[in-house]
Amino acid sequence: MPVQPTANATADALHREVIEKLISTQRCLQKWHAAVQQSAGSPAFSPLRGQGRVLSLLARKTEMRQRDMCEQLGIRPQSLGEMLFKLEKNGLIERRALDTGNHALSVRITDKGLALATDTAVVPNFDSFTDDELRSYITFLDRTMIELNRHRELLTKTEAAE
Numbered sequence: 537m538p539v540q541p542t543a544n545a546t547a548d549a550l551h552r553e554v555i556e557k558l559i560s561t562q563r564c565l566q567k568w569h570a571a572v573q574q575s576a577g578s579p580a581f582s583p584l585r586g587q588g589r590v591l592s593l594l595a596r597k598t599e600m601r602q603r604d605m606c607e608q609l610g611i612r613p614q615s616l617g618e619m620l621f622k623l624e625k626n627g628l629i630e631r632r633a634l635d636t637g638n639h640a641l642s643v644r645i646t647d648k649g650l651a652l653a654t655d656t657a658v659v660p661n662f663d664s665f666t667d668d669e670l671r672s673y674i675t676f677l678d679r680t681m682i683e684l685n686r687h688r689e690l691l692t693k694t695e696a697a698e
Contacts (some may be wrong), residue, residue: 576660594645595653
């Protein structure tokens with residue numbers, strides 16, 4: 537007579553499968569991204585990485601505080617500052633000090649930057665999904681990121697305590 541898995545064993549297997557699917561999705565995205573870069577003929581610029589990611593964000597928001605950009609992109613202020621310096625040098629963005637007195641900077645995309653961000657915005661259309669399915673998927677991805685960040689924080693706290 538076969539042994540039935542316990543509820544915990546089944547849940548653990550399900551959790552492992554979720555992680556495996558996420559890793560497979562990440563690999564698929566990397567391959568898609570490489571194909572996008574190759575077809576665009578510009579491997580140095582991508583709307584999904586580095587400076588291209590910054591431009592893509594500004595193309596959607598037009599103008600943002602530098603601090604808010606760090607939070608939204610999930611990168612350190614120094615890293616963003618280096619990218620913004622290069623983008624500004626190439627005339628793709630403009631930075632200006634805000635009148636708040638706390639050294640806050642506002643970043644605005646230029647027409648040249650907007651044209652570049654628009655030209656390179658290659659996004660799959662996901663025609664096989666309904667709008668409701670896409671909204672649900674976005675919600676699941678948001679919750680997944682929250683859960684992974686929570687777990688990462690627990691791991692780093694445990695490592696720091698040792």
